[in-house]
Amino acid sequence: MSKELIRLQDLVMEFDGEQILDGINLTINDHEFLTLLGPSGCGKTTTLRIIGGFLNPTSGDVFFDGKRINDVPPYDRQINTVFQRYALFPHLDVYDNIAFGLKVAKLPKAQIHERVQEMLAVVGLKGYENRRTDSLSGGQQQRVAIARALVNRPKVLLLDEPLAALDLRLRKDMQNELKRIQQAMGITFVYVTHDQEEALSMSDTVIVMDKGRIQQIGKPEDIYNEPQNAFVADFIGESNILDGVMLADYKVKFFGRTFKCLDAGFAPNEPVDVVIRPEDIDFVPPEEGHLTGTVTSVTFKGLNYDIIVDFKGFKWLIQTTDHQAVGSTVGIRLNPEDIHIMHKSEYSGMFGDYSSYSAEYDELTEDADDEEE
Amino acid sequence: MKRTNRIFTILIFIFLYIPMAVLIVASFNTGKDITSFDGFTLQQYVRLFRDEKLLRLLGNSVLISVLASGISTMFGTMAAVGIHGLKPKMRKAVMSLTNIPMTNPDIVTGISLSLLFVFIGGKLLGQKESLTFWTLLIAHVTFNLPYVILNVMPKLQQMNPALQDAAMDLGCTPVQAFFKVTLHEIMPGMIAGAIMAFTMSLDDFVISYFVTGSDFMTLPVKIYSETKKPIQPKIYAMFTLLFLLILVLMITMNLIQIRGEQNKHKRRATADSKYARLAKRIGAFALAAVLVLGVGLLIFQGRSSTVTLNVYNWGQNIADGSDETMDIIAEFEKRYPDIKVNYITYASNEELYSKLSTGGITVDVIIPSDYMIARLKNEGMLEELNFENIPNYALVDDSFKNQHFDPENKYSVPYTWGTVGILYNTKYVAEEDVTGWDLLWNKKYTDKILMFDNSRDAFGIAQFLLGYSINTTDKTQLQACADKLKEQKPILQQYVMDQVYDLMENEVAWIAPYYAGDCMAMMQNNEDLAFYLPVDQGFNFFIDSMCIPTCCQEKDAAELFINFMCDPEISGANMDYIWYGSPVSEAKQHMDPVLAESDVVYPDQTVLDNGTSFAFLPEEISRYMETLFMQVRNS
Known part of the structure; x- marks a missing residue:
């Protein structure tokens, strides 16, 4: 733990004259489960998309392993993403969805097969290889999305409100599942949510955001017990x-x-x-x-x-x-x-x-x- | 309420589909006539598939449609993706811009494209011939593009934008992401767009008409140029097949769309998707094959011939081997194997003039009428002929030489000639009433009289009646003619051109002025019809002559062709088809005796001396006449 992996420095993002991010500074360590928590429009998804490479900040820098990666396109970053509504490819079956990144990387067929099978086991979807994604339940689609991202063995997995579309019961199960997968794979998770309970129960570090600014960074217990201002105190519990x-x-x-x-x-x-x-x-x-x-x-x-x-x-x-x-x-x-x-x-x-x-x-x-x- | 709704719906369907039903029924009719159904036959379909020329034209149309829809689907999809990437406000603005060409009248698009091509090809690139297969293809791609964009756009908007992000997240460059993900999502829109583009291309006439050059003609343009005579029943058969083809395509398109909708809700078995993938691959392969084949064929066609002679003639103005006539072009090519004839057609002298004067077309032989020859000669658009190459000119009757449009016989060799007289039905029209052009004003036959639907011929009749010259430039005389025509209007059934065949043969109308050759043809189909030439009052006598325009590239071959057409045997065989008079007297020995002996087609020389041919009128006068005629028609 504790080796620095990603650093965001003075990130500012403006959209049509509107300030979305206002000076974000934060460090993400290797193997850390870090959560960006805040209400709608607080800038948490924007921050995630900047880390993923889908958005370019108006000013400020993104460092990965000490190197500035502002100009590195998403397909060249050792980062994968689980999207808000999964964004599975509708024309591909479960197997091909998971194998997508490996095929793009032109891995040998046998190796692709081995790694896809391995991922299917990790997310508990063995036997679903040839199912169409639209025939799966929400939770199963979620697992496919996670497997599709993790099969590429990224250093960091970005998760954008991955559980928002699931019902309460399933959400609780998936929280445990995600934590288990993160520990098993031993990689960094950057997790975006507006659900404070989710954030507190899963994260190593929670970052509370509002109005494009970081309100507080800390361990879940510290955030709860020692809120730094009225916003954090009210938003958490x-x-x-x-x-x-x-x-x-x-x-x-x-x-x-x-x-x-x-x-x-x-x-x-x-x-x-x-x-x-x-x-x-x-x-x-x-x-x-x-x-x-x-x-x-x-x-x-x-x-x-x-x-x-x-x-x-x-x-x-x-x-x-x-x-x-x-x-x-x-x-x-x-x-x-x-x-x-x-x-x-x-x-x-x-x-x-x-x-x-x-x-x-x-x-x-x-x-x-x-x-x- | 429900019942009235249903009845109303049925009525609308009947209204929409009855014209097609009539055509389909007509294609199976044993009778030549569309007014009565005599019996069921597949003969028209047999004839259609034996008609190589027609099939080649159909092939042309299909080729251009496939190429145009393929190319426009490619570019249209690219454009749609580009437009989709714009900010919403800008996107809306650009979308309405791309939609405008669809609502733009075809004729405007056609003329603008033609002007553009002539300008770029002729003026900027200095090409002799600026309208070619390629310009036709570009024009088709142009008018197809908006339809493709219109179909692809909604699919792009429905697509989850995160899919593209997801692909890039998994290692795709933006281009890879497009091909691996976006393309699959918008495929139904692309297919629908391609099918729509295909059908638009297949039946386009107006735009094609303006951008067609001499090297490539599509079916609708050809059919239009051949409406001088009634449409042959085998054409009905072809239209029926075309209609069915388009129907099948449309149903396919709708099925694809419905499938697409269902897929979102329904689960599908894997086997099915494997098949779908296979089908897609086969489809893509077939499309590629057709494209390659089409382009290859074109290149091959362009290289194979030795000398290509471009002959530009009126539609249906040469014997083509149908109805047991001689195929004149084939005969020429047989006799001169080094020369390949590219035969194309126009519908009026004015069309010929506009194509030639804009430089949109390069041809070697043209066959304009008298007054147009004068105009072309005056404007320096005709080449002097080398009569050493045309020995058969000696066989042309002297009465057709030294005409006012070519007094020194330098530019033209007569092709056909004819008169304009009155066709009437002896069953209904009393012989004593048939005394002159007045018959067309006789109130006794109110609603049974037809009149020319073109200003020059209509004014000509009035001029003969009033004793003026048919080439007058006196505006007061023209006004008097217009008044005369206005007086006639209330008793007319209608103003017509080609419909005269149906109306007269079926006795819907009893009296009509028309060209002698056509009258002769109608008389063959209805024994009660007779032809009358008002010799005392005067009548129009016209000559169509072969000329070589200045844009000619193969003058020797052109003169060889002209000489060939003056061969009595050939001229005679040709007249068997077109039913006009041959300027070569000897030709009479080689034609159908019914024709050779007919005094309708071959009146006495003394009679002919009373005929007058049209001279070229100054533009101001012809426009004035046109305006007056419009007033008459609309009065």
Whole structure:
């Protein structure tokens, strides 16, 4: 691990005067599973297409193994791609789809046969050689697309929302499958998705993007636990984000009270965003709580309840296994490790208020995110 | 509601397909006539397949269609791919530009192309002959291109753009990606485009007409130039076969499209796809073979002959071996094996003139009528003849020499001659009414009278009636003639040219002015018809003569041909087919006695002295006459 394979330097992309990428800098290491995560139009697919060689950046450089490859066409890059809707060749059967790259490279027939069979085994499609691709299920087509790319033994595999068209069950299976294949083949995966759960469960490194800029790079745990701004905090999981003031190291004031926290290194009295994850909050009897509020809605979610509590007009989302009745007064305690402090950013004040929360809210946004570009 | 809809649909189908049905029925008819079905026969098909010339023309048409559709499919696909790569706004603009030629009137396209070819070939490259097989091919490719683009474009748009990326991702250069992936995706569109282009090419007349040179003629152009006489029934047989061919192609095209749609939804077995691949390969091989064969044939044709003599004559104006006549051209080639005759045809003096004057065509012998000879001579477009090479000129009657259009007998040798008189049906027309041109104005026969549908002949009749010269340039006299013709219009059945055969033979009309030779032919088919020449009032007497244009390349061979045509035996045999008068008296001994003894074709010399031939009119006058005639027709 950790040998640098691809480096993007000051990538800028403009399309008809519109800024798609705004100074992207990142490094991808050998054997790494790296995910570009972000909402529609954040520039993640554009970044992927620049790595693949299908787009030329307006400015900035792409390095591969230390060499600048801006002008190397896609067919000369040691990179293969799994496309968003598979892009299998409809006039070829499964075998010929997988063998396509090897035939273009003019490998001996016997070798092609051996490698295609090997790939069919890896993706679990043995016996499907002569099937037409349009007679396969979505998941099977997905495997053919992966096999078609991997059979060329690329150093890097690019995957552009490969699971977006699959149903939830199949998506979960394929996530495991992909992770398994990546480890078995020992190559680098660059994965694009808007699904934060997918990103967190599969990746070694997650890059959160928005508005053509990288918001945060880190391991999944770090991204979740230490979001760098309100956008990341909100996009990854659920967050209550409050205005606060950092009085001194380890001391933050919000809601008129001073709390202990684990964060340091802020300027004295610096205004900050305070993040409190819904599942970190514990209910206590009102008289014991740091804060008291009124329950305004309760939704049963299976594993837990989503409970909205009104604290002095500011509504929080709290996820707990304890049922509370609507209208009841509750108290909460906040431990220092439950409080995460972030610098103010352009996203401050845009997220983290559940005043307009409804149970369907999540599903609606997810649907809208499904289509990118 | 549903029933009325259905009835309406059926009516529309009847309306659309009845003309074809009539043609198909006619092709199986034993009778010569299309008005009555006498019995079923395949005779016309037998005749068709025995007619080598017709089959060669059909071959020409198929060859040009195959080449043109193949080439335009190639270039059209390239263009479509290029247009598809443009930004959407630009793409729309370019698409509407490529669509314009389809809605452009063919005649405009034809004339523009002809001008362009003559300009480039004649003026820039200095070619003597600027309209050739190649210009015809270029013209066909040009008008086919938009149809190919129109068919390929939607396939490109339907294609998943990621396919091309995927191919490049897997190691293809953009060109490889096109051939390995895109081509397969747009293939149905290309096939549909090619079939459409093929059918457009096969039946194109208007554009071909303007860009056809002397070396290559397609079937529709040939058929048009032969409409002087009624269309032969074997042509019906050929049209029937052509119609079936196009029907099969169209059905194939639709099947391909339907298949394409189904493939997206249906699963297909592998065996099937293997067959499809094999079929595709065979198809591609066949197409390549036809292309190679066609080009090879052309090169071979171009190299094989020794001397090629280009004879440019009226359609159906030479005996061709049909109906037990002599094949004059074959006879000539037999007698002079070093010379190969390339025989092409025109439909009117004016067509001959425009082809010659634009330099679009190079020919060695032409056969224009009197007034056109004068015009060509005045414009320096005729070569003086070397009469030492034409000893048979001595056999031509003196009465056809020293004509006003060639007073010194330097430029022309008479080919045929004839008169214009009145054909009438004795069953319906009282003999005492047949006194002169007035018969055409007789109200008793309202709606049974036909009239020439060309200004010169129509005005000629009025001029004889009013006692003017038929070559007058006096506009007041012409106006008076127009008034006379206007007076006649209400009692006319219609203005006609070739349809006169059907209308008179079937007694739909009773009275018509027409050329004596044609009248004679009609009289053979209907015994009640008679011919009358208004000797006292005067009549038109015309001579078609053989001339050599200045663009001639084989003058010796041309003079040999002219001499050959004056041979009494040949001239006589020729007249058996065209039914006009031979200027060589001795020829009468070698022709059908019915013809030789007919006073319709060969009136007395004293009678002939009353005939007048047309002289060339100044352009201003002929245009004025044309305008007046249009007014008469539209009044």
